[in-house]
Amino acid sequence: MRGSLLRSLTLAAILAATSTASSLAQSDDGSRLLGALLGDTPMVRDLQTLTDEIGGRPTGSPANLRAFDWALERFREAGVDARKEPFQMPGLWLERSARATVKGKGVAFSPRVAALPFSTGTAAAGLTAPLVDAGKGAESDYAGLGAKAKGAFVLVETDELLDLDGLFREYVEAGHIERRAIAAGAAGLVYMSSRPGNTLARHNASLGLANRHPMLMMERDAAARALRLLRAVIPLTLTVALDIQSGPAYQAHNVIGEIRGSTRPDEIVVIGAHLDSWDLGTGALDNGANAAMVIDIARQIRRLGLQPARTIRFALWNGEEQNLNGSFGYTLAHAAELDRHIMASSYDIGTGRISGFFTGGRAELVPVLERALAPVAGLGPFTHVNIPIVGTDNYDFMMQGVPNLVANQESANYGPNYHARSDEFGRADLRQLRLNAAIAAAATWGFATLDLALPRQSARQVDSLVRHTDLADQMKSFNVYDAWVAGKRGLRP
Numbered sequence: 001m002r003g004s005l006l007r008s009l010t011l012a013a014i015l016a017a018t019s020t021a022s023s024l025a026q027s028d029d030g031s032r033l034l035g036a037l038l039g040d041t042p043m044v045r046d047l048q049t050l051t052d053e054i055g056g057r058p059t060g061s062p063a064n065l066r067a068f069d070w071a072l073e074r075f076r077e078a079g080v081d082a083r084k085e086p087f088q089m090p091g092l093w094l095e096r097s098a099r100a101t102v103k104g105k106g107v108a109f110s111p112r113v114a115a116l117p118f119s120t121g122t123a124a125a126g127l128t129a130p131l132v133d134a135g136k137g138a139e140s141d142y143a144g145l146g147a148k149a150k151g152a153f154v155l156v157e158t159d160e161l162l163d164l165d166g167l168f169r170e171y172v173e174a175g176h177i178e179r180r181a182i183a184a185g186a187a188g189l190v191y192m193s194s195r196p197g198n199t200l201a202r203h204n205a206s207l208g209l210a211n212r213h214p215m216l217m218m219e220r221d222a223a224a225r226a227l228r229l230l231r232a233v234i235p236l237t238l239t240v241a242l243d244i245q246s247g248p249a250y251q252a253h254n255v256i257g258e259i260r261g262s263t264r265p266d267e268i269v270v271i272g273a274h275l276d277s278w279d280l281g282t283g284a285l286d287n288g289a290n291a292a293m294v295i296d297i298a299r300q301i302r303r304l305g306l307q308p309a310r311t312i313r314f315a316l317w318n319g320e321e322q323n324l325n326g327s328f329g330y331t332l333a334h335a336a337e338l339d340r341h342i343m344a345s346s347y348d349i350g351t352g353r354i355s356g357f358f359t360g361g362r363a364e365l366v367p368v369l370e371r372a373l374a375p376v377a378g379l380g381p382f383t384h385v386n387i388p389i390v391g392t393d394n395y396d397f398m399m400q401g402v403p404n405l406v407a408n409q410e411s412a413n414y415g416p417n418y419h420a421r422s423d424e425f426g427r428a429d430l431r432q433l434r435l436n437a438a439i440a441a442a443a444t445w446g447f448a449t450l451d452l453a454l455p456r457q458s459a460r461q462v463d464s465l466v467r468h469t470d471l472a473d474q475m476k477s478f479n480v481y482d483a484w485v486a487g488k489r490g491l492r493p
């Protein structure tokens with residue numbers, strides 16, 4: 001079904017939908033590139049290898065090392081210059097195993113659980129404490145619990161996560177829920193999994209490596225059972241055994257492919273996707289699909305012998321899931337070149353249709369995008385949203401004043417599978433991924449070839465962006481605000 005749909009959607013049909021393509025500089029090259037990407041390329045095979053053979057690849061794991069070696073080889077095999085670039089990870093965190101048992105008078109069951117990222121571990125025999133009903137984790141819920149929260153595992157009920165809006169809400173609320181649990185003196189925090197079908201997920205703990213408590217997610221039906229028992233006034237205890245591998249700062253690597261510009265080689269356009277993932281599933285939607293797409297765009301440009309005016313860097317970021325560390329490391333290592341980075345784009349929302357871009361508070365990017373996307377107008381409509389976005393690898397470029405884009409994608413199945421056991425190859429929409437490759441290539445090719453000037457913003461302009469948007473709140477949700485205030489990450493006036 002998917003294959004036949006793809007075959008029926010020809011390049012001619014897409015190009016016929018626009019009349020402006022021919023007026024674009026180098027449109028012949030652009031058209032050849034789009035045609036190649038819509039054809040039969042190794043992209044889907046790459047995604048399958050990455051997910052099924054290499055699997056989940058959290059930074060610091062053997063699978064992560066293998067994935068970055070694999071990606072380097074894909075670039076080199078395609079004839080694209082590529083290198084591993086080191087950066088510093090602030091600490092190691094990997095889950096080896098997680099077990100839990102709920103007990104009460106005449107009741108005992110062992111729900112499946114997963115440690116949240118940066119949860120502390122427990123003794124091998126586990127940590128046992130009363131399990132208490134913390135409602136939705138609101139201020140009033142903790143007030144109702146009073147002293148009972150102290151030294152207990154607090155169990156927080158969640159709404160089922162259906163879409164991207166629900167995911168953003170989960171991020172915003174999580175920081176507050178954790179802060180209240182710690183303030184109440186809880187021994188640990190247990191979320192009812194928000195995912196359907198008893199799927200587990202690793203929701204990011206907002207404190208990052210500074211967290212000092214066990215935090216976990218319990219499969220939805222078991223958490224509901226525990227809450228019913230507690231609401232029937234049957235006291236329960238929870239024993240949690242979390243085996244966590246942790247360690248000090250260490251070196252990890254991004255992989256950067258490069259196709260040098262012909263007439264403006266010193267000007268740099270970055271297209272990036274993170275290659276690391278969480279490990280309950282195999283990271284197909286987040287973010288193997290987009291990593292495979294970035295590799296394929298480089299491969300097809302090289303195969304066709306196309307020469308962009310500016311240098312294009314194809315970035316496979318590492319450490320993204322653990323506080324956006326790989327792209328941060330790149331902005332440090334390439335600090336001297338950032339004035340000449342005219343665009344850094346990120347793709348990180350699965351395989352839903354690219355419906356436009358977040359332009360990060362820089363309205364001047366919108367007309368450039370409109371010109372760049374003209375050859376793929378048939379895959380639109382595209383609507384660009386001029387707000388700053390925190391949560392993926394545009395962040396450090398944005399805070400360094402570099403023009404940046406995040407592909408805004410239709411929610412599709414991204415939310416329910418986010419960081420979840422169910423994020424597997426079979427969830428990727430392979431047809432849409434191919435169409436997205438054409439859109440991403442058009443955007444990249446446009447910024448790499450069009451006549452334009454996009455100066456870097458000053459520290460004062462970055463500060464103004466923080467003060468005049470909701471950027472500070474987003475930064476707090478993603479645990480990057482304090483580092484900016486301290487002058488350790490991003491431009492400060």
Ligand SMILES: [Zn+2]
Binds near residue numbers: 274
């Ligand atoms: Zn991601």
